Structure formats: structure tokens, C-alpha cells
Amino acid sequence: MLTKLTIPMPDDWHLHLRSGEMLNKVLPYSSQHFARAIVMPNLPSPVVTTNDAKKYRQEILNNLPEGHDFTPLMTLYMTENTDPEDVHLGFLKDDITAVKLYPAGATTNSDAGVKDLEKIYPVLEVMEQIGMPFLVHGEVVDVDVDIFDREAVFIETKLIPIRQRFPKLKIVFEHLTTKEGVDYVLSCNDNTAATITPHHLVINRNAMLVGGIKPHYYCLPVAKRELHRLALIKAATSGDKRFFLGTDSAPHLTTAKESSCGCAGIFNVANAISVITQVFDNEKALDQLEKFLSINGALFYGKTVNSQHMNLVRSDHALTIPKNIKTSKGVVTAFDPLIDVYWQVV
Ligand code: DOR
Ligand code: ZN
Numbered sequence: 001m002l003t004k005l006t007i008p009m010p011d012d013w014h015l016h017l018r019s020g021e022m023l024n025k026v027l028p029y030s031s032q033h034f035a036r037a038i039v040m041p042n043l044p045s046p047v048v049t050t051n052d053a054k055k056y057r058q059e060i061l062n063n064l065p066e067g068h069d070f071t072p073l074m075t076l077y078m079t080e081n082t083d084p085e086d087v088h089l090g091f092l093k094d095d096i097t098a099v100k101l102y103p104a105g106a107t108t109n110s111d112a113g114v115k116d117l118e119k120i121y122p123v124l125e126v127m128e129q130i131g132m133p134f135l136v137h138g139e140v141v142d143v144d145v146d147i148f149d150r151e152a153v154f155i156e157t158k159l160i161p162i163r164q165r166f167p168k169l170k171i172v173f174e175h176l177t178t179k180e181g182v183d184y185v186l187s188c189n190d191n192t193a194a195t196i197t198p199h200h201l202v203i204n205r206n207a208m209l210v211g212g213i214k215p216h217y218y219c220l221p222v223a224k225r226e227l228h229r230l231a232l233i234k235a236a237t238s239g240d241k242r243f244f245l246g247t248d249s250a251p252h253l254t255t256a257k258e259s260s261c262g263c264a265g266i267f268n269v270a271n272a273i274s275v276i277t278q279v280f281d282n283e284k285a286l287d288q289l290e291k292f293l294s295i296n297g298a299l300f301y302g303k304t305v306n307s308q309h310m311n312l313v314r315s316d317h318a319l320t321i322p323k324n325i326k327t328s329k330g331v332v333t334a335f336d337p338l339i340d341v342y343w344q345v346v
Contacts, residue, residue, distance in 0.1 A: 014246025050090030195246025
């Protein structure tokens with residue numbers, strides 16, 4: 001049995017770091033295990049211009065623990081007023097890496113998002129020309145569409161038309177949760193890729209709803225039924241270069257999740273690498289692990305694979321779940337994957 005692994009240092013292609021004290025508390029968990037991360041722009045006051053992104057990047061760098069080698073890759077929050085010229089210049093100067101679409105109302109801090117996709121076509125035209133990735137929260141928000149169907153309906157009604165209109169645009173379908181999503185990505189050429197989270201690889205909707213409501217398993221897009229989780233496992237462990245890790249780690253105070261209207265988001269970076277390695281081990285696919293964690297994302301984003309390495313060891317006893325994080329306003333609950341995890345970063 002394989003008990004030791006060395007892989008190129010992983011990257012996280014979808015991460016919520018927040019700001020202020022929360023940023024300070026959660027950042028070390030990312031910067032210890034990842035060389036780079038695509039940082040989501042959905043702060044309470046969203047990151048909408050390159051200037052905002054530069055300020056936010058500086059705040060992140062100011063909070064980086066000594067000795068951690070970590071590069072935050074910044075994103076802009078697409079609005080109907082996003083300036084194509086600002087996007088173009090920000091990308092050329094390497095101040096921003098991608099632009100993120102939140103359909104207005106789809107998730108946490110998405111009120112300033114996009115209602116009418118045609119309004120952002122001028123930005124997408126520029127992004128297509130310069131090869132800049134367009135990151136998509138792929139859920140429709142129509143009240144009459146069931147929450148479990150919102151991803152599949154988004155593909156049919158929004159994504160396919162965008163893809164037709166902008167055939168060369170690099171699109172990342174973020175945090176894929178359905179078999180329809182996997183099948184869609186597989187039907188596309190190399191301009192379309194997708195991130196997959198650790199939690200969607202290990203839980204289905206039962207984790208959230210059976211035996212009482214479990215708010216710490218609530219995130220958006222919401223976990224679906226088992227057949228979808230199995231499709232995600234197959235995609236992630238296949239080694240196909242269109243699939244790579246985006247943790248979507250999204251910390252909220254425990255009190256904000258254990259509420260009559262609890263927030264969506266799972267804080268998972270304290271054990272993300274261990275959990276994913278265990279999933280690949282269970283699938284007998286450890287030989288594909290480095291593609292999912294360290295190679296496919298870098299290639300899609302046109303970056304070099306990290307030269308630093310990470311060592312993993314399989315322990316003979318299951319690891320304990322990481323402790324909750326303390327802040328002055330209360331704790332953040334860390335992700336419990338509900339499976340035995342033996343792999344540890346050393
Ligand atoms: O569960 C989620 N939490 N999904 C998102 O899309 C946003 C995120 C957050 O920012 O809390
Ligand atoms: Zn997210």
C-alpha cells in the first residue's frame with residue numbers, strides 16, 4: 001500500500017478569504033498548503049475595480065504569516081458597469097487574473113451582481129481577446145426554479161448561449177455540483193474548465209438534511225443527490241485537464257450559520273488536502289492526484305506548475321477533525337468530512 005506521496009505544491013482556484021480579523025484568522029490555513037489562490041471578490045463592499053483589487057491584495061499580503069510563500073491571484077466582481085478598459089489594463093499589469101460573475105441574488109454578497117447578461121458583453125469581448133478567464137457562479141435565480149435544479153437550468157439558459165456568442169472565451173464553471181455540469185464541461189473544448197470543491201466530493205444532500213438540519217453542510221450551490229457526487233468523483237479522479245480544485249472555502253461565524261436564516265458556506269481549508277487525498281485513495285486514483293491539485297489549474301490559467309513540493313503521509317489511524325477557529329466575535333466551524341481520513345500533509 002502506498003503510504004507516502006510527493007506532489008508539486010497545490011493551488012486553490014476558488015477561495016473566499018474575507019477581510020479584517022476573519023482574513024487574519026483564516027489566511028494561514030490557505031497559505032500553509034497552497035502556493036497560489038484565486039481570491040473571490042464578494043466582500044460586503046465588492047472588489048469591482050483594479051484599484052479595489054490592488055488594495056485587497058495588499059491587505060492579504062499584510063496578513064501573511066512570516067515564512068509562508070503564497071501568491072493571491074485577484075479577481076474582479078462583475079457588475080453591469082464593469083469597465084472593459086479597467087479589466088484590460090488590470091490584466092496586462094497582472095493586478096487581476098480573472099473576473100467573476102455572480103448572478104444577482106444567487107449567493108452571499110451577490111446583490112450587486114449581474115441581472116442582464118447582455119450588459120456585460122463588451123467586457124466579455126475584451127476578455128475573449130486577451131485570454132482572461134471568466135469565472136461563473138452557474139445558478140439561475142428565478143424564484144420558480146427549484147434550488148436543486150438551478151445549476152442545470154443555468155447551463156441550458158445562460159451558459160450555452162454565452163459559449164456560442166464567445167467561442168474562444170476561457171470559462172471556468174465554478175464549484176460544479178451536478179452530473180449535468182460534468183457532462184457539459186466534457187462536451188466542450190479546452191476553453192471550458194471547472195473547479196470542484198472537497199465538500200462536494202464527500203457529501204451529498206443527506207449530510208445536510210437527514211436526522212435534523214445541519215447548517216454546516218449548507219453551501220451554494222447546494223449539495224445534490226448521490227448520483228451527482230459520483231459524477232464529480234469520476235471527473236476529479238479522471239485526470240482530465242478540465243477539472244481542478246477550487247476549495248470554495250467560505251468562512252462564516254458559527255452563529256451566522258446556526259440561525260433561522262443561516263449563511264451559505266463551508267470552511268474547509270484546514271483539512272482540504274487531506275480529505276481530497278483520501279477521496280483519491282478510496283478511488284484507487286492517487287496517480288491522478290497531482291493533476292487535480294497542482295497541474296490542471298495552472299495549465300488552464302497559463303501559469304507554470306509550482307516548483308515547490310508537498311509531502312503527504314498515510315497514517316495508520318484516522319486523523320482528528322481540525323479544531324474550530326476562534327475570532328473575537330465567535331468561532332468558525334471547520335469542515336467535518338464524515339469519512340475517515342488518514343492522509344496528512346507533513
Ligand atoms: O456557499 C457559498 N458561500 N457559496 C458561494 O457562492 C459564496 C460563499 C460565500 O461567500 O460565503
Ligand atoms: Zn465561492
